[in-house]
Amino acid sequence: MADFGGTDLDAFRKEVRDWVEANFPASLKGKPNPMAREERGNDPTPEQEAWRKAVGSKGWGTPTWPKEYGGGGLSGAEARIVQGEFARAGAYNPIGGMGVMMFGPTLLEYGTEAQKQEHIPPICRGDLQWCQGFSEPNAGSDLASLQTKAEDKGDHFIINGSKVWTSGGQFADWMFCLVRTDPAKKHEGISFVLFSMHQPGVEVRPIPLINGMAPFCETFFTDARAEKKDLVGPLNGGWTIAKRLLQHERSGISGMGGGMGGSSLSDLAKKYVGVDEEGRIADHDLRNRVVRNAMETKVFQQTAFRVMAESKGNSGPSAATSIMKNAGTWIAQERHELTLEIMGHQGLGWEGDDFAKDELEIVRAWLYGKAFTIFGGSQEVQSNIVSKRILGLPDLTQAQ
Amino acid sequence: MAVLTEEQSMLRDSAKSWVQEKSPVGAFRKMRDSGAELGYDVAAWNEMAEMGWAGVIIPEEFGGSNFGYLSLGLVLEELGRTLTASPLIASGLGAASALILGGSDAQKSEWLPKLADGSAVGALAVDEGPHHRPEKVAATVSGGKLTGKKTFVLEGMAADVFVVSATEGGKVELYLVKADDAGVKRSKLSLADSRGAANVEFSGAAAEKLNGGAALLEKVLDRVRAGLAAEMLGAANQAFEVTLEYLKTRVQFGQVIGSFQALQHRAAKMFTELELSRSAVEAALAAIDADSPDVPELVSLAKAKMGDTFHLVSNEMVQMHGGIGMTDAHDAGFYLKRARAAEAAFGNQAFHRDRYARIQGY
Known part of the structure; x- marks a missing residue:
């Protein structure tokens, strides 16, 4: 509904209000976003699924992202109206996670047109969950010393090594990952690649924490595969991203x-x-x-x-x-x-x-x-x- | 830095360049060494008044520019950078606020034009003991005559008119008392920060009531506290910048001491606290301009936070400079002394934290 262009915010507010009333399942009123509790492993209910699909199809979970990639295409003022109307109805935003918080904004800035077309819309719909492969057992605060290796195999990379503190790794569909593509350099030897978590070379183990929960995982790669088309930015140019x-x-x-x-x-x-x-x-x-x-x-x-x-x-x-x-x-x-x-x-x-x-x-x-x-x-x-x-x-x- | 109007930017820039050209810390040192009776340089004050700074909050009909408190805060911040001593807070902020908010037309006409052009100096006489306790007032008024003792009166030696808190029939009120009244005796207080302060004794001095009672007193004090916090913000930022420069130039163990992480992280902490403090000070001044009901809360927040930060930065300035920071020839001691005097003035951190909690109902 970007057509409003901020010229008629009151009309837009009414439209959002009517839409929320028609689409938000009353049984979910005041409930938290189930994704925030994903570490408990509950499957979403049919109502939760319906609400996710409804918001996802409008793009209102990522209200200011461009419409051509599945976002809402709204102005800041319009986005605040959506947020306000959700809050008024006691409705959570069902679209979230690392894809929305971190990966999406970064890919919108650095990705190719094809990468944006492929990866942004499923984030806006909440269809796919992303996890972050940055820290390693020996690369924490000194992140740039990471050692997970990606070998160039022509149209793809073969990845070996391990990551740690992978938030929600056990529930994720895809990983955005920092890998070493040049062992001779430190910061300039790192690349930013994307790959599916659903492949034989990827193994995930949750790590129980001092609070009794396991929101983070260890992730092991044994000849895991990332396609060349899923390299973001230039080879060895991942540190900037x-x-x-x-x-x-x-x-x-x-x-x-x-x-x-x-x-x-x-x-x-x-x-x-x-x-x-x-x-x-x-x-x-x-x-x-x-x-x-x-x-x-x-x-x-x-x-x-x-x-x-x-x-x-x-x-x-x-x-x-x-x-x-x-x-x-x-x-x-x-x-x-x-x-x-x-x-x-x-x-x-x-x-x-x-x-x-x-x-x-x-x-x-x-x-x-x-x-x-x-x-x-x-x-x-x-x-x-x-x-x-x-x-x-x-x-x-x-x-x- | 708050988002400023064009006029505010111009005011700040003119204050910045005047302070740097005419009033570096060396000017303050000269004033201190001369043992100036008033605690400020009269010629410099006259220049400031000519530029209109004494009348920033005063309405145009009384000779001011009516630019508001955030604007005056910009000037005070720049003056604070080099510890420029002047009656601007006592007179152009404190006494002027009392008259603007509580003066009759006659009182405003008599005093505001003179405060605006600097030909008269006003001062607030509210404290009666070593701690700021404005609600505890022993001075009394009876039959238009004021009797009582006030202490730590900022610019008390320079004042032509005092704004004095006293009770009449058990109610706290503010009064105007002329300094040349036969019932006024004052004596200079020599304080560590070398600024102008006095003990003032009133013995049946003629007193004219301002309109507003205890609520007026609180409003005036909050305006002074916010302005003082702006001065402290400038002083603390300058103390930090001078220290940072020293970290980048002082060499020990074959490297600049600013390469040591133990010092870097303390510098980062100070920078963080200064940024947070700026937000609180600017929010308090903006709230006064907007006449917001949150002024008491936001002012106590600003004065307490700014006090903590100036305290930290002034201590670190001496410590990070090492031995040279202990010498009178270095400026670090001036900032340290000014920090404690400014913290204590119009309520220290403990006073304002307690006040904040009370306002919030706990």
């Missing part, structure tokens, strides 16, 4: 610092710890730390808003995203720590009826939250990036 993609990933992770406001922490504290005669949280040491976290959260949101206002006209995430990742993840981790402390022993329950659902969730969230400052570029790598790229200090590490 990877850096761009990581910016998309980091802007996604830093968003975790926003979301929940500090007020809910203070409400929790009032409930679990009580209040003094002036209505303050009774534990004044805790109150001080709760208000600090609330204020940091607010300043972070103000900064996200400021960065957005200043970068209007820019096409993608700016260098400021590097600051945002560290700031946002510190705030989020501290919020988890405070929640746990506020709940006391009740915040340490692992399972069973002695604990409320919120209480069981916080202990898992607290543990999982430790990953925020590790994945997507650890806080130390982020600090290297700020030092080098923004402050112009000497670079001794070749940080990404």
Whole structure:
């Protein structure tokens, strides 16, 4: 419905509202996106499938992506209307995952016309799930030292090696992967390739984490095959694309610092710890730390808003995203720590009826939250990036 | 940096070039070494007033330019960079706000034009002890005469008129008291940051009430706090940039010390905190211009966050400069001293965190 061109937003809003009413299954109202829970391995229900197909066919799950590749082709203002109308109806966006967050925007920027025609539409429809093959057992923060090897076989590559921390690898259909195509060079010997996960040379093993879940996998390649047509960018030119993609990933992770406001922490504290005669949280040491976290959260949101206002006209995430990742993840981790402390022993329950659902969730969230400052570029790598790229200090590490 | 109008950009650029040409940190050092009674250079203040900076928030009908608080914040930020001492916060921001928000037409006509052209200096006399506790007021007014002691009065020695908090019949009010009243005695306070401050004693001094009571006091204080935070933002950024430059030039162990990761990550942390602080300061000033109901919350956020950041950066400035940073010949000490004085003024971080929590209901 790009024809509206932003000239008649009220009419567009009505159209979206009517469409959501006609298509969103009432039974899903207020439910989370099932993809966010995919690690539990539940198959989608017929209602969930119907909603995914409906949104996918409109392209409204990826509202601002070009229409010719299956996106919504909407302006920013129209996209916000779609988002607002979904929220109003209690409807989740069923189109998501790494294809939407990271791979799609990167392929739209660097892919050939044929690659975009082949790979973007299934992402917009939610038909195919993507996973990321970047980190390796010996290439974490120093990602460019990766060793997974791709041999040129004319019309295809043969891939051997392994990847680790593959998010959702056990559910993914395709992988975007960094491979070594020139062992003599470091950054300039890396290529960016795409291949199907459904082939004999690919083996996936989930990794149980400290929070009891297994959202990440180890992935092993034994003579796995990638077609030449699925090489993105030039041979040995994958590092530039990877850096761009990581910016998309980091802007996604830093968003975790926003979301929940500090007020809910203070409400929790009032409930679990009580209040003094002036209505303050009774534990004044805790109150001080709760208000600090609330204020940091607010300043972070103000900064996200400021960065957005200043970068209007820019096409993608700016260098400021590097600051945002560290700031946002510190705030989020501290919020988890405070929640746990506020709940006391009740915040340490692992399972069973002695604990409320919120209480069981916080202990898992607290543990999982430790990953925020590790994945997507650890806080130390982020600090290297700020030092080098923004402050112009000497670079001794070749940080990404 | 907030998205500015063309007029705001011009104002900021003219402040930037004046500060760099006419008022480098060396000018502040000269003022300190001269033991200036008022705590600022009168000739420099006159130049600032001629450029219209004393009247940025004052309505045009009273001789100002009515550019608003975000605009004044831009000037204060530039002045803060080189620690330029002047009565701009006390007079062009504090006293001017009190008159704009609470003055009668006669009071405005009497004082605002003089504050706008710098021919008179106003000062806020609200504190009575070592900590900022504006709600606890011992000074009283009876029969139009004000009696009480005020301390840490910013630009108290220079002031021609004081805006004084006092109670009348148990209610907090703000009053105008002329400095040349026989019932006013003042004495210079010599503080670590070398800026102008005084103890002021009122003994039955003639007092004219402003309209607005405790709510006016809070509004005026929030405007001063936001402006002070803008000055702190400029000072902290300059302290950081000077330190960063030192990291890039000081050589030890055969390499510039800025190549050491232990220092790089501390520099990255400071940069992050400065960026976050800028957002808070600009949001507070913009909220004042928009007359938003969130002003108290946003101002406390800005003053507390900016205080923490200036505290951090001023300490690191000395530490990263090492021995040279400990010497009086280096500027680092000026930033350290100004940081603590600015943190304490109009509520330190603890004051504003407590206020923020109370506003949020916990």
